[in-house]
Amino acid sequence: MQRVYFDNAATTPISDAVSEAMISVLKNQYGNPSSIHAEGRAVRALLEGARKTVAQAIGAGTADIFFTSGGTESNNMALKCAVRDLDVRRIISSPLEHHCGLHSIESLVHFQDIEIVWLPVDALGRVSMEALESALQNQNGKKTLVSLMHANNEIGTMINLKTVSELCIQYGALFHADTVQTMGHFPIDVQNIKINFLSGAAHKFHGPKGVGFIYINPDSPIKPLIDGGAQERNMRGGTENVYGIVGLAKALERAVAEMEHRSTHIRKLRAYMRQALVHNFPDIQFNGDLDGDSLYTVLSASFPPGPKNELLLLSLDIAGVSASGGSACSSGAEKGSHVLEAIGADPERKSIRFSFSHYNTEEEVDFAVKALVQILTPKTQHVPA
Amino acid sequence: MQRVYFDNAATTPISDAVSEAMISVLKNQYGNPSSIHAEGRAVRALLEGARKTVAQAIGAGTADIFFTSGGTESNNMALKCAVRDLDVRRIISSPLEHHCGLHSIESLVHFQDIEIVWLPVDALGRVSMEALESALQNQNGKKTLVSLMHANNEIGTMINLKTVSELCIQYGALFHADTVQTMGHFPIDVQNIKINFLSGAAHKFHGPKGVGFIYINPDSPIKPLIDGGAQERNMRGGTENVYGIVGLAKALERAVAEMEHRSTHIRKLRAYMRQALVHNFPDIQFNGDLDGDSLYTVLSASFPPGPKNELLLLSLDIAGVSASGGSACSSGAEKGSHVLEAIGADPERKSIRFSFSHYNTEEEVDFAVKALVQILTPKTQHVPA
Numbered sequence: 001m002q003r004v005y006f007d008n009a010a011t012t013p014i015s016d017a018v019s020e021a022m023i024s025v026l027k028n029q030y031g032n033p034s035s036i037h038a039e040g041r042a043v044r045a046l047l048e049g050a051r052k053t054v055a056q057a058i059g060a061g062t063a064d065i066f067f068t069s070g071g072t073e074s075n076n077m078a079l080k081c082a083v084r085d086l087d088v089r090r091i092i093s094s095p096l097e098h099h100c101g102l103h104s105i106e107s108l109v110h111f112q113d114i115e116i117v118w119l120p121v122d123a124l125g126r127v128s129m130e131a132l133e134s135a136l137q138n139q140n141g142k143k144t145l146v147s148l149m150h151a152n153n154e155i156g157t158m159i160n161l162k163t164v165s166e167l168c169i170q171y172g173a174l175f176h177a178d179t180v181q182t183m184g185h186f187p188i189d190v191q192n193i194k195i196n197f198l199s200g201a202a203h204k205f206h207g208p209k210g211v212g213f214i215y216i217n218p219d220s221p222i223k224p225l226i227d228g229g230a231q232e233r234n235m236r237g238g239t240e241n242v243y244g245i246v247g248l249a250k251a252l253e254r255a256v257a258e259m260e261h262r263s264t265h266i267r268k269l270r271a272y273m274r275q276a277l278v279h280n281f282p283d284i285q286f287n288g289d290l291d292g293d294s295l296y297t298v299l300s301a302s303f304p305p306g307p308k309n310e311l312l313l314l315s316l317d318i319a320g321v322s323a324s325g326g327s328a329c330s331s332g333a334e335k336g337s338h339v340l341e342a343i344g345a346d347p348e349r350k351s352i353r354f355s356f357s358h359y360n361t362e363e364e365v366d367f368a369v370k371a372l373v374q375i376l377t378p379k380t381q382h383v384p385a
Numbered sequence: 386m387q388r389v390y391f392d393n394a395a396t397t398p399i400s401d402a403v404s405e406a407m408i409s410v411l412k413n414q415y416g417n418p419s420s421i422h423a424e425g426r427a428v429r430a431l432l433e434g435a436r437k438t439v440a441q442a443i444g445a446g447t448a449d450i451f452f453t454s455g456g457t458e459s460n461n462m463a464l465k466c467a468v469r470d471l472d473v474r475r476i477i478s479s480p481l482e483h484h485c486g487l488h489s490i491e492s493l494v495h496f497q498d499i500e501i502v503w504l505p506v507d508a509l510g511r512v513s514m515e516a517l518e519s520a521l522q523n524q525n526g527k528k529t530l531v532s533l534m535h536a537n538n539e540i541g542t543m544i545n546l547k548t549v550s551e552l553c554i555q556y557g558a559l560f561h562a563d564t565v566q567t568m569g570h571f572p573i574d575v576q577n578i579k580i581n582f583l584s585g586a587a588h589k590f591h592g593p594k595g596v597g598f599i600y601i602n603p604d605s606p607i608k609p610l611i612d613g614g615a616q617e618r619n620m621r622g623g624t625e626n627v628y629g630i631v632g633l634a635k636a637l638e639r640a641v642a643e644m645e646h647r648s649t650h651i652r653k654l655r656a657y658m659r660q661a662l663v664h665n666f667p668d669i670q671f672n673g674d675l676d677g678d679s680l681y682t683v684l685s686a687s688f689p690p691g692p693k694n695e696l697l698l699l700s701l702d703i704a705g706v707s708a709s710g711g712s713a714c715s716s717g718a719e720k721g722s723h724v725l726e727a728i729g730a731d732p733e734r735k736s737i738r739f740s741f742s743h744y745n746t747e748e749e750v751d752f753a754v755k756a757l758v759q760i761l762t763p764k765t766q767h768v769p770a
Contacts, residue, residue, distance in 0.1 A: 005424060011417035011624060019411045026404045026593070032396040036698065037707035039390060069454035069595070072613035072623035084496070100613035100622050107612050111469070203624055208411070210454070210595065210626020225611075227492050228457035228485035237485050238457030239396060239588055241595020241629065313421065322422035 003320045004364040009153055009181060009298050009355035010324055014247070015206040017254060022208065022247040033240055034231060043242055050249035057256045058198070059189040060215050066232045067213050067245050071180035071201030072100040073225070074214035078176040078197035079104040081222035082145050083114060088174065089142035090115040092135050094127045095342040096152050101178055102338070105147070115142060124289040125157030125343050132164065136171035144173040145196075150182040154339040154353060155288030156295035158182070165193045174220055180204055180212075181295055184255030185263065196220040200252070202244065206357070207251030211244030262358035267296045269356050273365045277301055280373050287340065287351055299354045302345065308376050309350035316352070319371035324353045388705045389749040394538055394566060394683050394740035395709055399632070400591040402639060407593065407632040418625055419616060428627055435634035442641045443583070444574040445600050451617045452598050452630050456565035456586030457485040458610070459599035463561040463582035464489040466607035467530050468499060473559065474527035475500040477520050479512045480727040481537050486563055487723070490532070500527060509674040510542030510728045517549065521556035529558040530581075535567040539724040539738060540673030541680035543567070550578045559605055565589055565597075566680055569640030570648065581605040585637070587629065591742070592636030596629030647743035652681045654741050658750045662686055665758050672725065672736055684739045687730065693761050694735035701737070704756035709738045 005013070014022075025046060031039030033047045048062075055062040068074045079101065082088045091105055095118050108114050117135045120128045127148060136144065146168050151158040161177060168175040176197040179188060184205030188198070196219065201212040216222060216235075228237015255262070277284050287300035303309060313325055325337070340351055354368070390398070399407075410431060416424030418432045433447075440447040453459045464486065467473045476490055480503050493499050502520045505513045512533060521529065531553050536543040546562060553560040561582040564573060569590030573583070581604065586597040601607060601620075613622015640647070662669050672685035688694060698710055710722070725736055739753070 003423065007417070007420055007422065007424070010420050010425075011415065013415040014411055019408075022411060023404075023408055026399060026407060030390075030396065030398040031707075032392070032588075032594075035392055035395050035707070035709060037392065037702040037709075038388065039392070039707050040395075069458070069611075069626065070623040073454070073611050076611050076613070076622070098613075099615075100611075103609075103612035103622065201624070203417075208626075208628060209417075209624045210629055224488075226454075226458050226461050226485075227488035228461070228483075230484075237461070237488065238455040239586070239594045241454065241593075241626070243593060244595055244626065244629070317422040322416075322420070322424050324420060324422075 001320055002367060003322065004368050005322045006354040006356060006360065006368060007322045007324050008357040009353065011203045011209060012206045012357050013359065014208060015251065015254065018207055018247045018251045021250040022243045025243045025246050029242070033242060034229065046246055047240055047242060050245045053249040053253050054213055057252050058215060059191040061218070063233070064215055064218060065213055066216060066235045067211065067240060068236060069210055069241070070212040071178070071199045071204070074199035074212050075100045075178050075180070076104050077214055077222070077225040078199065079145070079147060080108060081225055082174060082176065082197065082220070083108050083112065085222045086174065086220055087143045088145045089113070090117065090139060090144040091147055092117045092119060092132065092144060092173070093147045094119045094121055096121055096125055096127070096339050097147070097149055098153060098178060098180070101147055101149070121342055123343050124292065125152055125155045125287070125339070126289055126292070127159055129163055129167070133167055136167055136173055139171065139173070145176060146173050147176040147178070149178040150186070151295035152288070152339060153181045154337055155300045155343070156298035157289045158293040158295060160293065161188070161193050161195065165195060169194060184252050185259070185295070185297060187259065190215060190217070202248035202251055205251050205255040208244045208247040211241050211248050213248065258358070263296055265358050266356045269360055269362065269365060270296055270299050272362055273299055273354060273369065276365060276369045280369060281376070285349070287343065287345060297355050297357070301352050301354065303350045303352070303376065305348040306376065312350055312352060312375065315375045316371060319375065321368045321371050324355070325351065386705055387752060388707065389753050390707045391739040391741060391745065391749070391753060392707045392709050393742040394738065396588045396594060397591045397742050398744065399593060400636065400639065403592055403632045403636045406635040407628045410628045410631050414627070418627060419614065431631055432625055432627060435630045438634040438638050439598055442637050443600060444576040446603070448618070449600055449603060450598055451601060451620045452596065452625060453621060454595055454626070455597040456563070456584045456589070459584035459597050460485045460563050460565070461489050462599055462607070462610040463584065464530070464532060465493060466610055467559060467561065467582065467605070468493050468497065470607045471559065471605055472528045473530045474498070475502065475524060475529040476532055477502045477504060477517065477529060477558070478532045479504045479506055481506055481510055481512070481724050482532070482534055483538055483563060483565070486532055486534070506727055508728055509677065510537055510540045510672070510724070511674055511677070512544055514548055514552070518552055521552055521558055524556065524558070530561060531558050532561040532563070534563040535571070536680035537673070537724060538566045539722055540685045540728070541683035542674045543678040543680060545678065546573070546578050546580065550580060554579060569637050570644070570680070570682060572644065575600060575602070587633035587636055590636050590640040593629045593632040596626050596633050598633065643743070648681055650743050651741045654745055654747065654750060655681055655684050657747055658684055658739060658754065661750060661754045665754060666761070670734070672728065672730060682740050682742070686737050686739065688735045688737070688761065690733040691761065697735055697737060697760065700760045701756060704760065706753045706756050709740070710736065
């Protein structure tokens with residue numbers, strides 16, 4: 001049976017080039033990169049080559065890239081270590097952040113005397129820059145960290161990194177950008193836009209799960225979240241996930257090289273699906289800032305109330321279409337989406353996130369829309385023959 | 386050129402069965418285990434199957450196993466979260482612990498009012514059980530965590546898990562065992578021996594790097610070290626390293642099934658190398674409790690002072706033999722071994738850790754000993770022909 005995978009914001013298939021690079025290491029390179037013998041040095045060379053590739057992809061110094069177990073660890077590290085090591089006593093963030101940001105902040109506030117400012121968002125999921133500036137103007141003498149997602153993972157609404165960066169510079173605040181959804185999909189250059197911490201996760205750009213990185217601006221040095229040996233220049237203990245790191249670097253290298261080509265294809269595909277959905281479902285709406293700054297891989301459709309809504313994702317799955325009700329990270333919890341709630345989405349409507357990669361095709365969109373029509377359109381009475 | 390890999394305590398080669406299992410997932414299974422569609426459910430099944438395998442290997446409940454990015458993260462989590470969540474105000478440990486234990490403890494003591502008791506160790510690296518009992522008798526009303534390595538990674542000296550466990554039960558203390566070096570090499574059964582937290586790292590038993598697990602006894606529930614989504618039943622945020630977890634489970638399953646066979650082979654090999662070294666180097670000594678409770682994979686040899694000592698590891702490497710001066714995790718730092726210092730080893734002597742796996746052979750021992758003889762034996766004057 002044909003299957004259509006429209007859940008690329010949850011995770012992407014590993015590309016062949018990436019799996020080949022990983023398999024070569026899995027089979028042939030087993031040294032510990034901290035060992036000084038030949039087997040160790042060979043693996044260390046792979047590791048440092050990967051670091052250079054990642055650094056080049058975002059205009060960073062090689063020494064400013066640290067590999068982690070993923071975007072969640074990177075975001076935890078930025079938030080928790082900035083508070084611990086840089087005397088941050090105030091965090092400005094938004095209610096639309098990923099759970100790894102929200103729950104890290106909750107944990108910080110629970111155990112320490114940290115002031116938290118939640119910025120208002122509008123119905124399109126846009127974070128108020130006026131409120132950000134106002135909050136930055138009133139720091140009460142407390143060192144402040146601004147922590148915002150570059151693009152929301154559920155509805156795709158983006159912040160302008162340059163705008164936020166300039167405000168942070170102007171008011172002397174630190175800036176953590178959760179770039180997990182945009183890394184490899186949008187150009188990011190920390191030489192042009194000053195960011196103190198940013199995060200990446202390989203599995204969002206056709207690399208492996210369980211590996212990511214954090215960029216740490218040398219102006220804001222922090223200490224390890226995970227203490228241990230001298231790995232990652234004493235910044236992250238634990239023997240490195242070498243296969244994963246090699247895969248991450250290969251995937252990011254390809255994503256950057258093919259960014260224009262891939263994004264053109266995916267933008268076209270999203271517009272095509274949007275049009276097809278509007279054509280077939282006149283009452284459809286879309287969550288997020290679709291005609292503004294928006295993550296082009298995500299199309300969050302909102303269907304009017306109806307009897308098929310409750311099982312819509314399951315019905316799509318049975319029909320061969322994989323999509324999502326929100327972020328995968330929350331779906332295990334089977335709770336409503338905090339993002340949709342924060343933008344005031346009508347809870348009677350049903351939101352489905354379709355998210356694309358360059359592997360997807362217009363034929364797959366046709367297939368998915370047809371499935372939706374079959375599921376949602378009231379059937380005419382069967383007349384017995 | 387032949388190479389002999391005697392650094393299996395640093396990391397082990399991935400077995401073919403493990404890499405095949407991982408490659409199959411890398412190539413064919415890309416869903417996010419938190420997604421509810423078919424691709425996600427297939428990967429979730431792999432993840433939960435792996436959890437069951439690991440639980441069975443140590444007699445634990447499936448719900449008590451949590452996957453992490455490795456032994457270092459697991460040990461960080463046990464120490465830091467026990468202090469944070471279980472009101473631990475006193476840690477009893479030893480100066481021989483791995484850096485991930487020592488540095489986690491240092492970080493805790495630096496930021497919080499935690500009392501730390503360092504147990505004395507003897508010249509063989511044995512932790513004093515009398516001192517442990519004495520420290521447990523005087524808890525000063527502070528909740529106490531005992532944190533000890535099951536086997537030291539540099540010299541192999543072991544604690545008796547049952548003895549420590551019974552003392553902890555008797556005096557109401559929590560027990561964290563760093564079992565990174567022994568997991569898959571010694572039988573561990575948490576049904577027979579009560580341990581609150583224990584740790585494992587796949588790459589120490591022929592699985593992949595960058596993945597591990599923590600066992601958490603349900604009597605001592607802690608909260609996440611890494612906050613995020615609902616993964617690992619809300620205990621560890623971040624999309625799971627599925628390939629790594631599948632590899633870990635396969636590797637542990639094989640290690641447990643073949644434990645007797647592998648350990649018999651390795652014990653014989655270690656005795657064979659010990660005998661050959663004594664035969665060739667009458668002044669040789671061995672670090673650790675070689676004739677007592679000792680990690681059979683490790684042979685830490687101590688060579689008398691000599692002009693070739695400083696470059697001995699490098700010379701061995703050039704001759705095709707990979708060994709280690711201490712733990713790989715510290716070698717990047719190029720510092721002396723804190724373990725050898727703590728047992729009062731003579732700093733004029735040169736310690737080399739040879740560590741074995743079941744892939745090693747007596748021929749490889751012969752090769753390594755011959756290389757050592759060639760490096761260390763004073764050469765007779767060359768007479769020009």
